[in-house]
Amino acid sequence: MRHRVRVICGFVFLAGLWFSASVFTALAGETDTPKPAVVVYFSNPKSETMWPALAEAFPQEAAQAAVAMPAGLQLMDASLLGPHAEFGRLVQVHLLGRCDVAEQAFRPLARGLFGGPLGWVLRVDGEIQPYVYVDCERLSQYLDAKVLGMSAEQRQQAMVTAIARIMVHEWLHITLQTADHTEHGIRQAELTVDELVLPRAASGD
Numbered sequence: 089m090r091h092r093v094r095v096i097c098g099f100v101f102l103a104g105l106w107f108s109a110s111v112f113t114a115l116a117g118e119t120d121t122p123k124p125a126v127v128v129y130f131s132n133p134k135s136e137t138m139w140p141a142l143a144e145a146f147p148q149e150a151a152q153a154a155v156a157m158p159a160g161l162q163l164m165d166a167s168l169l170g171p172h173a174e175f176g177r178l179v180q181v182h183l184l185g186r187c188d189v190a191e192q193a194f195r196p197l198a199r200g201l202f203g204g205p206l207g208w209v210l211r212v213d214g215e216i217q218p219y220v221y222v223d224c225e226r227l228s229q230y231l232d233a234k235v236l237g238m239s240a241e242q243r244q245q246a247m248v249t250a251i252a253r254i255m256v257h258e259w260l261h262i263t264l265q266t267a268d269h270t271e272h273g274i275r276q277a278e279l280t281v282d283e284l285v286l287p288r289a290a291s292g293d
């Protein structure tokens with residue numbers, strides 16, 4: 089049986105208001121325009137070991153899903169931000185719990201099977217906010233059976249790929265300002281384990 093999990097439940101009625109002009113350009117100067125950025129926050133410092141791989145995987149997964157990124161987009165580890173960092177546009181990604189797949193044995197989820205989303209965004213007054221949340225603990229459990237026989241390096245790569253794909257999925261909710269999903273591809277409401285970790289060609293996208 090293929091368990092499917094809801095990656096996110098978007099929900100928005102307001103159309104059109106994006107990332108563009110009005111929301112973000114207030115920060116932009118005339119001569120030295122701040123660049124857009126994705127800033128990633130690791131709730132558990134141990135997860136930061138995966139940063140280089142994740143910084144590489146996110147743009148790769150976006151490109152493979154044919155998702156255009158803004159010119160000059162910077163990816164940053166929040167722990168390295170200075171006190172006066174300034175951005176033209178900003179999406180914050182909060183990775184909750186340990187994301188660096190620790191050594192683990194198979195342990196079926198005790199509380200209701202995959203009892204919540206792996207990733208989500210917030211809606212305020214009908215507008216999808218530029219904050220992405222990924223529940224790494226839940227994701228780790230979701231991938232557990234799949235990665236059990238893998239080496240530590242392979243497990244971490246599977247986790248990185250899954251997080252990057254969830255980030256792209258949520259990025260699209262934010263940038264498109266829509267809760268809509270598609271039947272196939274990265275914008276599906278529910279992604280299987282294989283769709284989260286397998287190479288694109290093998291996952292059918």
Ligand SMILES: [Zn+2]
Nearest residue numbers: 096097098277
């Ligand atoms: Zn979604």
